[in-house]
Structure formats: structure tokens, C-alpha cells
Amino acid sequence: MKTLKIAIQKSGRLNEKSVEILKTCGLSFENYKSSLISSVTNFPLEILFLRDDDIPEYVQDGIADLGIVGENVIEETGADVHYLQKLGFGKCTLKIAVPATESYTSIEELNGKAIATSYPVILDNFLKSKGVEAQIRVISGSVEIGPGLGLSDAICDIVSTGGTLKNNGLKPFADVMRSEAVLIANKTIYDAPEVAELLQRIRSVLKAKSxxxxxxxxxxxxxxxxxxxxxxxxxxxxxxxxxxxxxxxxxxxxxxxxxxxxxxxxxxxxxxxxxxxxxxxxx
Ligand code: ATP
Ligand code: MG
Incomplete structure (x- = not known):
């Protein structure tokens, strides 16, 4: 059997659940400490621990055969990968939010406005689909402070509970994209027997969970x-x-x-x- 490589997030919101699902599949391996690769002792699989932003492209280029990553990151990187399975965790929504004091009623009102985001590609596609022309300001983090600093009129970011928005005087205005963690595969290998074996195990775990x-x-x-x-x-x-x-x-x-x-x-x-x-x- 060929040894597969699966890329998962090194640390962050998807790391724990990604490790958990693989372990519940009966795979035994050491969690990430300092080494970026861990070998599974009872299945032909190596686990690569990476920044989530790098996962879609690594899978696209075949550096990893499989990956676990948020749909938002796949869409943002535009990587060409095969979707194997939604995993039911890491659920979130990418939303446009505006200052709580504003009373926007329609998307068109964003015409000519500046929107701060770490997701310029997704936001651009969304605005185009709505026929809205706005200025996209790319910031890599803490996007919520944009309007407060006068950097932008609105933001587009991941929202789960809305607490961070509220604390920064913002309110959700429009949903741009829903996302959850998915299992992806390189397009040349997604139907290999080793992948099918792992996929069957993952599906049996998901089924049991529900x-x-x-x-x-x-x-x-x-x-x-x-x-x-x-x-x-x-x-x-x-x-x-x-x-x-x-x-x-x-x-x-x-x-x-x-x-x-x-x-x-x-x-x-x-x-x-x-x-x-x-x-x-x-x-
Ligand atoms: P990395 O260091 O790997 O680049 P990161 O800081 O970019 O990590 P995290 O904040 O760990 O990313 O989030 C990873 C993914 O978890 C997101 O891309 C998204 O798919 C998902 N996610 C689920 N809920 C949330 C949330 N409330 N906030 C941010 N991301 C969330
Ligand atoms: Mg990231």
C-alpha cells in the first residue's frame, strides 16, 4: 500500500477535532509537538501539521494527498482539489458587518464603500455576484477594528457567535459564505484504494457521531x-x-x-x- 500524506492544521480551531477524528478512526500517532510530520503506526499514513492557509495548495500540488481544512480557506486560495467529505466541525459563516449605528438596508448601499477583510477573493466574488463595486482593504487579522479606526466602512470576516462584532460596535449585515471543515484530496489520487479505506473509516465515525x-x-x-x-x-x-x-x-x-x-x-x-x-x- 502507498503511504498517504494527510495535511491538518498545526494549531488553531481545527487542530483538536482533526486529530480526534483521525484517532477515532483507530489511527495511532503522536500529536504535533515540534516535528511537522508524524507517522501513523498502524496505517500507511503520515500526518503533516501545517498552517491552514497552506493546506489547499499542498493538496492541489500533491505534496499532501489529503487535507482537512475549512471550505473558506479552499475558496479563498482557489485551489483545485477534490472534495471528499464534509466533517461536521469548524462551522462558521463569513459575514459582512457594519457599524451598529448604521442603518443599511440593501447590499447596493455598499457601493463605493471600503470593506476590510482577510478574505479578498471570496468577498470580491460575492460583491461581483451582487453587482456591487466596493473597495476591498486587505488586513490579515483583527479586521473588526477597521471601522473604529476609520480604515473601512464595513468588514467581512468569520462570525460564529457575534460576540467580537458586538464588542467592536458592529452588527452583522449580510451572509457571504457558510463554511465547515472538509476532507479534501489531490485530484489524481482521490479514488485510490488507500483513500477509500480511510474515507470508509471516517464516514463510519461521522455516522456514529450523528x-x-x-x-x-x-x-x-x-x-x-x-x-x-x-x-x-x-x-x-x-x-x-x-x-x-x-x-x-x-x-x-x-x-x-x-x-x-x-x-x-x-x-x-x-x-x-x-x-x-x-x-x-x-x-
Ligand atoms: P493558522 O495559524 O493555521 O493559519 P488561523 O488563525 O488562520 O490558523 P483559525 O482561527 O485557527 O485559523 O481558524 C481555522 C478555521 O476554523 C477557519 O478558517 C474556519 O474555517 C474555522 N472556524 C470556525 N469557527 C471559527 C471562528 N469562530 N473564527 C474563526 N475561524 C473559525
Ligand atoms: Mg490561517
């Missing part, structure tokens, strides 16, 4: 009502309890309809409900 294992007790006469609420991976497992006419039902439910399901299950007669995390689901 589901819960549920165990509950129910009296037999309520069983059908309860089972109707629990489709399970195939169908639920029913185990008789020592107490006559009672059974335990084991099943898998999606995290997203968890609370709704739990309430319906209780109403249908389920008792002693246990909810457990799942490590992997292999399908």
Missing part, C-alpha cells in the same frame, strides 16, 4: 407502539426481561430527532431509557 444507541424497557402490550418509533439500523433488538411480560428494546436513533423521539417513547410506555454514544457504525 446517532445514539438507545436501550429501554417496555411492557409487551406496548411493544408495537414503541418499536414503531424506533426503526434502528435494521430493526430493533428485543430481549426478554426477567420480569414477566417485560422486554428490553435496543436500537439506534438519529441525534437530530433525539428529544422528540424520547418524549414520544415515554408517552408510548417506555421506561428506564438509556442513551449511549456509539463509537463507529460500519455499514
Amino acid at each position: 446517532n445514539k444507541y438507545v436501550v429501554l424497557n417496555v411492557e409487551r402490550y406496548n411493544l408495537e407502539k414503541v418499536v414503531a418509533l424506533l426503526p434502528g439500523v435494521k430493526s430493533p433488538t428485543i430481549v426478554p426481561l426477567f420480569e414477566e411480560n417485560w422486554v428490553a428494546v435496543h436500537s439506534v436513533i438519529a441525534e437530530e430527532d433525539f428529544w422528540e423521539k424520547i418524549n414520544s417513547l415515554k408517552a408510548a410506555g417506555a421506561e428506564g431509557i438509556l442513551v449511549l454514544p456509539i463509537e463507529k457504525i460500519i455499514v
Whole structure:
């Protein structure tokens, strides 16, 4: 098997989750300390720890075969890579924000204004798509202070909670792009068998994360009502309890309809409900 190289962020918002997903896939390796490369001991894989800005181009050029990086960074660098899988973390939105005292109502009002950003490419594409001509001022960080310093009329930056905006007297005005961490591959290697093996493992971890294992007790006469609420991976497992006419039902439910399901299950007669995390689901 060819030894693949996967590039992940060295330190920052995506580092911990990137390491976690690879470890949950059963890969064993040393976390980044001072060396930029770590070898996986039980899979033909090397991990490169890089600045996130460099990851898309390294993957495009084949220096790394795979990478984990935010969609925003891929779009900004314009790298030509193959998208393999969204990873469900590092979610954020790139937004245009304006001083809280302003009362802009439409995007056109940004015509002729100056906008500070670290994402000039994404912002330029967005403004073009809206037919707006504004001046883009590129700053590499702390973009939020732009309007306060008189450097710009607005900013375009990543917003997750909006706290930083508020603290700097700004308010969100328009959404430019949503982003999350994705697994990308070099275009010449994305369908190689080694990649497929790793991708299968990553997908089984993601699937497990979005589901819960549920165990509950129910009296037999309520069983059908309860089972109707629990489709399970195939169908639920029913185990008789020592107490006559009672059974335990084991099943898998999606995290997203968890609370709704739990309430319906209780109403249908389920008792002693246990909810457990799942490590992997292999399908
Ligand atoms: P590096 O040193 O690797 O260049 P960085 O400072 O550019 O790191 P981070 O702040 O660690 O980047 O963010 C990495 C990625 O995490 C972003 O590009 C984005 O995709 C995602 N992200 C998610 N939420 C946020 C947020 N609230 N603020 C900034 N980035 C976020
Ligand atoms: Mg960066």
C-alpha cells in the first residue's frame, strides 16, 4: 500500500477535532509537538501539521494527498482539489458587518464603500455576484477594528457567535459564505484504494457521531407502539426481561430527532431509557 500524506492544521480551531477524528478512526500517532510530520503506526499514513492557509495548495500540488481544512480557506486560495467529505466541525459563516449605528438596508448601499477583510477573493466574488463595486482593504487579522479606526466602512470576516462584532460596535449585515471543515484530496489520487479505506473509516465515525444507541424497557402490550418509533439500523433488538411480560428494546436513533423521539417513547410506555454514544457504525 502507498503511504498517504494527510495535511491538518498545526494549531488553531481545527487542530483538536482533526486529530480526534483521525484517532477515532483507530489511527495511532503522536500529536504535533515540534516535528511537522508524524507517522501513523498502524496505517500507511503520515500526518503533516501545517498552517491552514497552506493546506489547499499542498493538496492541489500533491505534496499532501489529503487535507482537512475549512471550505473558506479552499475558496479563498482557489485551489483545485477534490472534495471528499464534509466533517461536521469548524462551522462558521463569513459575514459582512457594519457599524451598529448604521442603518443599511440593501447590499447596493455598499457601493463605493471600503470593506476590510482577510478574505479578498471570496468577498470580491460575492460583491461581483451582487453587482456591487466596493473597495476591498486587505488586513490579515483583527479586521473588526477597521471601522473604529476609520480604515473601512464595513468588514467581512468569520462570525460564529457575534460576540467580537458586538464588542467592536458592529452588527452583522449580510451572509457571504457558510463554511465547515472538509476532507479534501489531490485530484489524481482521490479514488485510490488507500483513500477509500480511510474515507470508509471516517464516514463510519461521522455516522456514529450523528446517532445514539438507545436501550429501554417496555411492557409487551406496548411493544408495537414503541418499536414503531424506533426503526434502528435494521430493526430493533428485543430481549426478554426477567420480569414477566417485560422486554428490553435496543436500537439506534438519529441525534437530530433525539428529544422528540424520547418524549414520544415515554408517552408510548417506555421506561428506564438509556442513551449511549456509539463509537463507529460500519455499514
Ligand atoms: P493558522 O495559524 O493555521 O493559519 P488561523 O488563525 O488562520 O490558523 P483559525 O482561527 O485557527 O485559523 O481558524 C481555522 C478555521 O476554523 C477557519 O478558517 C474556519 O474555517 C474555522 N472556524 C470556525 N469557527 C471559527 C471562528 N469562530 N473564527 C474563526 N475561524 C473559525
Ligand atoms: Mg490561517
